[in-house]
Amino acid sequence: MSRRVARPRNALRLPRFLAVFVASLAVVIGTVMPLEAASASTVASSSTSLARSGGDAVQAGIAKTSLAGFNPGNIISDAMFTNKSTMTEAQIQSFLNAKVPKCVVGKDEDGKPFVCLKDLKIATQSKAADKYCKAYTGASSESAARVLYKVAQACNINPQVLIVMLQKEQGLVTHIWPSNWRYNKAMGQACPDTAPCDTAFAGFFTQVYGAARQMQIYMEGRYFQWYKAGKTWQVQYHPNKACGTAPVYIANKATEALYYYTPYQPNAAALRANYGEGDGCSSYGNRNFYNYFTDWFGSTQSSDTVVRAGTDIYFISAGVRYHITGDDWPEYRAKFGNYRQVDSVSQYTDGGDTSRFVRNLTTGVIAYFDGGKTHRFPTCDLVTSWGGSCDRVVQMADDDFARIGAGPEVTAFARVAEGGTVHRISGNTLIPLYDAAARIAANGGKADPYAAVMAPASRAKFAVSSQLQFAPGQFVSAAGTAEVYLATLDGRLLHLPSWDMAQDLGLSRTKATVPSANISQRKKSALTAVLACNGKYYVPSGAGLSQLIAGNTTGIATTALDAATCARLNTGGASVATQLFVRFAGSDAVLHVTGGVTRHVVTTAQVRAIAGGAYPRVVQLRSGTATAFASGPTYMSPGSFVRADGTSEVHLVDGLTLIHLPSWDMASAFGLPRSAKIESVAALSAFARRPALTTWVSCGGIVYSANGGVFTRANPPSGSVLTSLEATTCAALGIA
Incomplete structure (x- = not known):
């Protein structure tokens, strides 16, 4: 839900009075005071509108979980606020493209087609140079990215600051169906809560240029001094004075400027809510500025450990400089902040390029730097498995190492992209694991293993199998x-x-x-x-x-x-x-x-x-x-005749044995037909073979004489050969 904090009446009256006063003063002393100084001071604080953004915070590319590090007296450093070199025009365009991969096709409530920020093209006006901004040369068609870049260069404001202000005011960076009126008040410049926006400041270019220039006016401190840097001020939590105030030591001019723009600090409920709503005394403008900046661009503070000399960016620790590669830059920037410009780094020992393999110089712990945390390697063998070496790491002073913060230990599992499939490291191959059950099984049945994201430099040393492991x-x-x-x-x-x-x-x-x-x-x-x-x-x-x-x-x-x-x-x-x-x-x-x-x-x-x-x-x-x-x-059925295929020998089936039939005359004596079922040699191979069948048979210990199918009890002559039959065979032959 969008929430725009109302400006208290006395806060509105003062700038208007000041505008009249300054205008009169300009006539008297001949000094031109920009009208923007008066108008912009009445701009209202606003929160990020989820409706504006076309979705919730996660869908908008925001996934903040904590405002740890937010300091109401030092929201952003002066060096960071005025670092115009953080992004090129191409980088700004790429950033905007990534935030809105696809814009909704349609028209707004005034019948004008939706145009997302990444696709915006406008005519811009030339602006003469003055003490706040250099000259701006207008053109008939400039992209939003080009406008942001040129304004940043002209007015010496970090383009990331301008991007964040566009988002916190009108959600334009992530909006997928922005109405045209949002561009008319893109930065909230000259738009008081209690009156319509000043039409003289309508339009995307005028809003961006005016806001950037206004920030320089605020930091100058000539006309705005009630949040003067270097002093402690009672800053309200909300336009409702009953919500109270708290003392805030304003540490720098950039933070001072933000309070002129949005004169409230977030209360505890607003801070706990991250991007959500707090309570009835919560305000969100400065909180959201910090949220968006740190989520999208890293620390709001300039860094002593990250510097740029010429076009190269370096990480400095323990007297050694490491050239930060493009792949490593997001991780180092997120923890150590944006670079500060320096003339030279020759006074530091050259440590080569950075990597994600880092060592704490005090403890000797070697870890992987990923996801804003250090992840300890339990052994050097595992470092090698990850494509690294214990002899080639970034050496970090204990303070720098501790600044990153510790995460789970490295395992023999890795991802090749944030949130992507987990792979098992097997020699020089990464084997993708189908799901959590596969990961647990591959981890020896233990818990689902932690898998850090493998940096491109390490990833390049491995082949990725196309065969899933389940x-x-x-x-x-x-x-x-x-x-x-x-x-x-x-x-x-x-x-x-x-x-x-x-x-x-x-x-x-x-x-x-x-x-x-x-x-x-x-x-x-x-x-x-x-x-x-x-x-x-x-x-x-x-x-x-x-x-x-x-x-x-x-x-x-x-x-x-x-x-x-x-x-x-x-x-x-x-x-x-x-x-x-x-x-x-x-x-x-x-x-x-x-x-x-x-x-x-x-x-x-x-x-x-x-x-x-x-x-x-x-x-x-x-x-x-x-x-x-x-x-x-x-x-085979007991009492039947069989012969193996391809042979002429006939057998009587007796349980699991085969009794050789000496002649068909013997079959007649037993009253059996003169035919045999043909079976395969294999089928008969499991049966034991017995000597030839005789007419003297024994069933259940009683001897019978077979003659024409009739079985008569008998006492065979001495020396006669008896054939003992299984009970099932005796029953099949009808022997009583």
């Missing part, structure tokens, strides 16, 4: 495809045969969909039904994993998982102590997992026989999980 147990799919993969911490992608299997593993049916390029080069393989974790074998059990006891995995395809992926899975299911049997939803068939395939076991007795006598646990799985298993042939 959290172990995360399902991933390439956009536009149906294939789903299970990610592992060691970088593999395991193809998931079915979402049913995901549920049988105890994992949710959710996935991350990413561009194909982010996973195209990852090693891919199948996710099999049997998984190996820490030397143990597991099978899906419906909601997790069940361990297979040693000896049950012969011939079964397995997928070995890294420890982090195994930890993601629930391995607490009941173990499988026998041969592995499974049943899939929608079918009553019991399948024996053996030799890498599933084989249908046709009878209960056969299941018991395979399991070793007792009926085993059968693992219940969802139907789709069957696709993770290779399907093998059905177990």
Whole structure:
């Protein structure tokens, strides 16, 4: 909400009286006093309007969290206020472009098209030189950036100050649909709260030039002396006198000028609110000036540690000068302030270029300078991992190092842009991590690691992988495809045969969909039904994993998982102590997992026989999980004949053994048809082979004689060869 603080009546009357007095004085003594001195003094204080800016503070490119360092008596230093060389015209234009990437297309309430500040072009008037400003040569079409730059040069005012005033008065820097009337009173120049703006000062150029010139008049101190620098003044919190005052020692002329422009100081509620509203006694003009300046341009104070000689800017500490590179300048300026101009830096030892690797000369701590903080390196090896060297750092005096303030320690994780993706440093490669879960996993399961922003000079030493790293147990799919993969911490992608299997593993049916390029080069393989974790074998059990006891995995395809992926899975299911049997939803068939395939076991007795006598646990799985298993042939029925494909030898199926059939006449004796089912050699390879079938058979300890399909109890002659049959085979043959 926009809030413009009203000016108290006596504050309005005094400048008007003074204007008349000064005008009369000019006639008497022949001295021309600019009318702006009278008019501008009545300008009202204003807060930044979120409505003006077209959004909230964060959307407007503002993200202030604290007004720590705000001093009502020294809002900005004189050197900073009058440093006209802080920005070139091109830099001003670039700054304005960045604040409003796209302007709204439309018309204002007067039918005039919206024109954002970055796109503004106006005609300007020539101004003759006087004691406050140098001459200004007008032109038929000048951009806002050019006007700001030329006015700054003419009137010796920091262009950043003019930019901030445009924002705090009318929100023009960040406004995406400014009405034309905002430009007419862009700086609030000659616009008292209790009367219409003086039309003589309407227009963007007149407002900017007039305000800049007025600031020089204020600092001159000839006509305005009630906030004189070097004295303590009672400064109100609000136009309402009942809100009280507090003493403020005005330390310099620039701060004095700001109080003439906006004669109130923020109270505690306004300071706590940052860019928001405080209470009924809050005012915001000078607070917002400080907010915008420090958020956008760094410290409002000139620096003894940052100087410019010629066109080069240097950081000075402990008698050594370091040339500040363009990449490092934002960090150094934010903490040490804008430079002050000097003639020479030859008296300092040359330390080369700055870097973001800094050392406290007193404690020896080496840290990374990022985000307005120092971040300690726990080891020199980590410095090397970041592309630096413990032998090549910026040496800082303890006071300078402490001035920055300490942040979290450096880790083996970095960003390549503010707020961008976190990367894991792996040798000379930066591997992007998909999300917080991936970061935590890559950090050994500990907290989400701190990741400083890697400066361009360091970043250039690394290749950035296009392949995302995911959290172990995360399902991933390439956009536009149906294939789903299970990610592992060691970088593999395991193809998931079915979402049913995901549920049988105890994992949710959710996935991350990413561009194909982010996973195209990852090693891919199948996710099999049997998984190996820490030397143990597991099978899906419906909601997790069940361990297979040693000896049950012969011939079964397995997928070995890294420890982090195994930890993601629930391995607490009941173990499988026998041969592995499974049943899939929608079918009553019991399948024996053996030799890498599933084989249908046709009878209960056969299941018991395979399991070793007792009926085993059968693992219940969802139907789709069957696709993770290779399907093998059905177990042969007991009492039937089979032969291996490509051979002529016939066998009688007896449980899990095969009994050689010597001739078809023997089949007739058993009353069986003279035909055999053909099976693959592999299907029969698991069966033990037994000697030839005889007509003397033993079932349950009783001997029978086979003749034409009739089985008669008998006492075979001494020396006769008996064939012992399984109970299931005896039952299939109809032997009582």
